[in-house]
Amino acid sequence: MLLGPFGASAVLIYEAYKAPLAQPRNVIMMHFAGACSWCVIYDLFGTNWY
Known part of the structure; x- marks a missing residue:
C-alpha cells in the first residue's frame, strides 16, 4: 500500500x-492530507468496513 504513493x-x-x-x-x-483522510476513514469504519 505504500509503494503506490511513494512511486x-x-x-x-x-x-x-x-x-x-x-x-x-x-x-x-498531499502525503499529510492522504494520511489524515485514511485516519478519518479508519475511525469511521474500523478494520471491517465492508
Missing part, C-alpha cells in the same frame, strides 16, 4: 521536478 511522488520529484505539483510543499501536504 508517484518519486516520479514527480525526480522526473518532473519543475512541475508545480512536484514542489516540496505540495508533496508533503
